[in-house]
Amino acid sequence: MKSVEDWYRHDRMPHIFCTGCGNGTVINCTLEAVMQMGWDIDNTIFISGIGCSSRSPGYITTDSLHTTHGRALAFATGVKLAKPEFDVVVFTGDGDLSAIGGNHFIHACRRNINMTVICMNNMIYGMTGGQGSPCTPAGAISTTTPYGATEPVFDLARLAEASGANYSARWTAYHVKELTKAIKVGMEIPGFSFIEAMTQCPTSYGRRNKLRTTTSMLEYMRDNAVLLNKAKRMEAEGRELSPGRFTVGEFVKRFRPALGVVKDEE
């Protein structure tokens, strides 16, 4: 395999993503990492739930399972345990993973099952037209939070860490190099690897939140991302992250015993 292009399912183009959507960037980063890993197209399985983000496997030319809303990790658990030699990657969205699929998320982390999970967190339900998700920041407008979101958000990367995943990192579609690297590290580490990729959704999120253009959304991610080390320093100084800002970096990297690891990988 020479190029990322070889992994795309060209007869499925054009894709359904809106102009300026961040999902394509995350798919590219993922396939770049897969290439660096030297994985075999016929041994790699992409699995997803339901949502814009979950449409990603359909554009990749491996065996793939586009499942039901929230259940991707449970399907993936079956695929992986029935055939641990498969390299399994899951694409999911913030709603898919943390709302309807929240229980499967914490249990897949707890089992520390050997797969790589990439969550495209666009802070919104994109596919259904922009309803609030568990990751919609305080004050943000969505069709179901017309006066501004009031509930606290889930910190997905921390949730993965606390639930037992061997690897957890968060980057954004702006931080292409860091994101690609994190995905690759996640793929290398046996056990459950979680990579949260903050992505822009100009259509369902940006439009209602004064971030109408793709550039303004990318700038938003650049300007609001705080490196973990810096956040720790701030915490030590008793300073809090202002609302809407989020940490990026590697939250955990460890080698606890994991499920679904083929012996010679250990």
Next chain:
Amino acid sequence: MQGNIACAEGALAAGCSFFGGYPITPSTEVAEHMARILPKKGGTFIQMEDELASISSIIGASWAGARSMTATSGPGFSLMMENIGYAVMTETPIVIVNIQRGGPSTGQPTMGAQGDMMQCRFGSHGDYSTIALVPSTVQEMFDLTAKAFNLADRFRCPVFLMSDEIIGHMREKVTIPEEVDIIRRRPLKEGKLPFEPEDDMIPGFPEFGKGYRVHVTGLTHDERGYPEATNCELHSELVTRLVNKIESKRHEIADYDIINPQAEIVFITYGPPGRAVRQLMHDYSDLEIGHLNLRIVWPFPEKVLKEFPNASKFIVPELNMGQMAREIQRHTSIEVESLPKIGGEMHTPDELFRAMGGDS
């Protein structure tokens, strides 16, 4: 041997290598037995976090090539409904065991019932057809579970073993054959598209990891497996085929016993009530009593009703409020008398005798 153990043994004999489940009375012994045996046989047992996850995991395992199953009861069965439709739409062979208990809701966890017969046929949204087997003895628990895997692989659909607490917890003698017939799913033929049906309306199976590079989706899809959710004609063709691949074979796969076809009064049963009819026939051996006992209830083989040329009345004892009686009535002009019983106890032979117009 206990019914639930016979079920697990039937699955193992059929080569089931993946079980994903969640504990629920009165089905738990199936999972517990699989948890003991499967790892020793190189298979996988996993206790998932809920029944949504159980059924998801067995569908995933099936695409990875495993014969896979789950076992549950009412509340868990209700949770599985969405992904039953997913298995139908993606043509995934799986076996779902429902050891029925009294519902609705948590109802009667330790009491037998047959209240989910319509749910297994119609419970997921949209139009579809399925296959449901019902044992009335512990031996049939073994035999029909094994058979369920062959049907799932052949028709590429979810197959239900619709048993109940009574048979699940009953102990009877079981003869385990040296080996059971195993007819595995037909692989996708070279040159065929991943969801291109063969003459029998069923596509070959493009197992993951074999180089087919198949995309599987629950969205309406073409023969390549690619979503095309707004194509009216395609949707109509696809769903019609999914129904007809099963319905057109309903008489071929029908599985039943007929006793005294010349009788005027005929009992139609599936599961435990068949036992009461057998006892009645034993107690009143001088009476001519007809009996049709179905082992496959869905798809319903309506032609079998014609096997009773003198029938003046079909009596249908069921452990529900008359679910299959309604189905039977719509296929015949002969009077159908529903004999419902809920609460957890079986019909007594005397109750059946009275339904015949007898005075006991």
